[in-house]
Amino acid sequence: MSAIEPTSGTTTAPGIGGARIGVITFPGTLDDRDAARAVRLAGGEAVSLWHADASLHDVDAVVLPGGFSYGDYLRAGAISRFAPAMAAVVDAAKGGMPVLGICNGFQVLTEAHLLPGSMVKNDHLHFVCREQSLIVENARTAWTNEFRRGQQITIPLKNQDGQFVADERTLDELEGEGRVVFRYDGWNPNGSRRDIAGISNDRGNVVGLMPHPEHAVEAGFGPASAEGPRSGVDGLTFFTSVLSSLVHA
Amino acid sequence: MGRVVVEVMPKPEILDPQGKAVVGALPRLGFTQFSGVRQGKRFELEVDGEVTPEILAAAREAAATLLSNPVIEDVVSVADAAEVSGEASGAPVSA
Numbered sequence: 001m002s003a004i005e006p007t008s009g010t011t012t013a014p015g016i017g018g019a020r021i022g023v024i025t026f027p028g029t030l031d032d033r034d035a036a037r038a039v040r041l042a043g044g045e046a047v048s049l050w051h052a053d054a055s056l057h058d059v060d061a062v063v064l065p066g067g068f069s070y071g072d073y074l075r076a077g078a079i080s081r082f083a084p085a086m087a088a089v090v091d092a093a094k095g096g097m098p099v100l101g102i103c104n105g106f107q108v109l110t111e112a113h114l115l116p117g118s119m120v121k122n123d124h125l126h127f128v129c130r131e132q133s134l135i136v137e138n139a140r141t142a143w144t145n146e147f148r149r150g151q152q153i154t155i156p157l158k159n160q161d162g163q164f165v166a167d168e169r170t171l172d173e174l175e176g177e178g179r180v181v182f183r184y185d186g187w188n189p190n191g192s193r194r195d196i197a198g199i200s201n202d203r204g205n206v207v208g209l210m211p212h213p214e215h216a217v218e219a220g221f222g223p224a225s226a227e228g229p230r231s232g233v234d235g236l237t238f239f240t241s242v243l244s245s246l247v248h249a
Numbered sequence: 250m251g252r253v254v255v256e257v258m259p260k261p262e263i264l265d266p267q268g269k270a271v272v273g274a275l276p277r278l279g280f281t282q283f284s285g286v287r288q289g290k291r292f293e294l295e296v297d298g299e300v301t302p303e304i305l306a307a308a309r310e311a312a313a314t315l316l317s318n319p320v321i322e323d324v325v326s327v328a329d330a331a332e333v334s335g336e337a338s339g340a341p342v343s344a
Binding site: 166167 | 262263266318320
């Protein structure tokens with residue numbers, strides 16, 4: 001893999017404790033470059049990681065980006081879960097390292113049993129791509145601590161297998177323990193149980209969600225907001241949150 | 250050469266959007282007899298030699314770990330293709 005190119009007009013901020021955020025690329029990953037760019041825009045150092053490499057190269061946190069790893073042929077995320085890098089991610093996550101799974105990355109986290117439940121095909125069977133409104137339900141996780149509980153945010157959503165399912169007992173547990181991190185607002189775009197868009201593990205260091213924060217990090221390239229078309233940068237807060245959680249760790 | 254057939258179905262409590270789409274299409278072709286459809290997966294695992302009990306045990310383990318996700322799916326059968334009726338030749342089963 002070639003090194004990640006610098007984004008024009010931005011540089012890696014050396015501060016924030018020199019936090020290094022790894023972004024894993026699997027065969028079929030689409031959004032690794034966007035995730036790395038989001039890390040840099042938030043002020044962190046993005047480290048490109050390869051699925052076949054069992055080492056995480058001493059990163060401080062890991063992002064599993066979106067895409068269609070291994071074509072989603074068996075089940076979304078099912079084959080990636082057994083990649084050498086994932087064994088290292090599972091170990092690190094159990095030790096408390098912040099891990100964010102976005103879309104396909106969320107599916108990989110459920111297949112790896114770092115998060116409960118699973119994703120099946122959208123209830124309406126269509127691929128959906130839209131600017132999605134969400135409510136932040138838990139602002140204490142490693143990836144959401146700079147949001148407010150109850151805050152409404154808008155970030156892009158794009159998926160085919162995005163319907164979050166789990167048995168009732170698991171859903172009750174998630175609700176009771178405050179582990180529902182995001183809920184769809186206004187319209188449930190895929191039939192997810194209880195409008196759940198994202199969840200965390202009990203420690204709050206592992207978060208997975210279907211919508212894409214990394215596509216809403218720079219004015220001019222994000223969703224519409226009160227400031228005008230394409231001005232939304234709500235996704236950036238995920239990445240500044242993890243940097244601040246690493247500083248205060 | 251032997252073959253193990255593994256069949257995986259969505260759990261009964263999981264809505265099966267694909268099956269729902271198929272059941273919606275059937276009446277449009279005049280098939281009004283069918284009130285429900287569930288769509289699953291069939292895997293055919295080939296081995297160089299005979300299908301031994303050890304091979305079947307390995308197939309069961311593969312079915313539970315990789316071929317299915319127990320959160321949303323059940324493994325409904327793991328069997329030697331030669332012992333599945335009408336399958337020995339690999340020919341389609343006729344009525």
